[in-house]
Amino acid sequence: MGQLIAKLMSIFGNQEHMVIIVGLDNEGKTTILYRFLTNEVVHMCPTIGSNVEEIILPKTCFFMWDIVRPEALSFIWNTYYSNTEFIILVTDSMDRDWLLTTREELYKMLAHEALRDASVLIFANKQDVKDSMKMVEISHFLTLSTIKDHSWHIQGCCALTREGLPAGLQWMESQAAAN
Ligand SMILES: Nc1nc2c(ncn2[C@@H]2O[C@H](COP(=O)(O)OP(=O)(O)OP(=O)(O)O)[C@@H](O)[C@H]2O)c(=O)[nH]1
Numbered sequence: 001m002g003q004l005i006a007k008l009m010s011i012f013g014n015q016e017h018m019v020i021i022v023g024l025d026n027e028g029k030t031t032i033l034y035r036f037l038t039n040e041v042v043h044m045c046p047t048i049g050s051n052v053e054e055i056i057l058p059k060t061c062f063f064m065w066d067i068v069r070p071e072a073l074s075f076i077w078n079t080y081y082s083n084t085e086f087i088i089l090v091t092d093s094m095d096r097d098w099l100l101t102t103r104e105e106l107y108k109m110l111a112h113e114a115l116r117d118a119s120v121l122i123f124a125n126k127q128d129v130k131d132s133m134k135m136v137e138i139s140h141f142l143t144l145s146t147i148k149d150h151s152w153h154i155q156g157c158c159a160l161t162r163e164g165l166p167a168g169l170q171w172m173e174s175q176a177a178a179n
């Protein structure tokens with residue numbers, strides 16, 4: 001798997017940036033991935049394994065892996081990490097109970113040697129749902145202001161309407177251009 005990813009990276013060249021989309025179950029990871037590609041909502045089943053898509057923009061290209069939770073696939077996790085430049089962490093803004101687990105997973109990833117230089121985009125998804133937590137509350141809960149050794153950005157979004165997704169992608173483009 002590692003060799004395959006390295007080969008793909010060499011084919012696509014330096015403009016290609018490797019991205020992993022992570023988060024707990026049912027947070028909207030796969031919906032977001034396909035909303036980057038199409039104007040239609042693709043109805044999803046829970047992901048088994050991974051989905052991968054190439055998002056081609058005028059000046060850059062993101063090679064995005066939507067992967068299941070770390071513990072389920074821990075044996076190949078290092079393979080993904082070793083080439084990753086961006087982590088997209090998706091949270092369900094309604095899911096207060098799971099935010100603690102999300103926080104644990106986030107800091108475990110950030111402590112990983114292979115992700116030392118990765119930038120983090122947090123999508124606070126499902127902002128359309130009544131009483132969803134807003135970005136300030138989620139930022140506070142995830143203690144994002146304590147992250148000093150990675151670039152990070154939090155963006156509220158609704159994958160169903162695409163609201164917030166272009167802004168998140170723009171942040172990634174600006175990071176890619178700066179690196
Ligand atoms: N209301 C609302 N529902 C959403 C939004 N984004 C995704 N969903 C719904 O949430 C459910 C889960 O979406 P998925 O994209 O399959 O979530 P996932 O994180 O890929 O789930 P797993 O593959 O099981 O880990 C689906 O029913 C989506 O239609 C959103 O912004 N608002």
Ligand SMILES: [Mg+2]
Pocket residue numbers: 029030031044045046047066
């Ligand atoms: Mg999925």
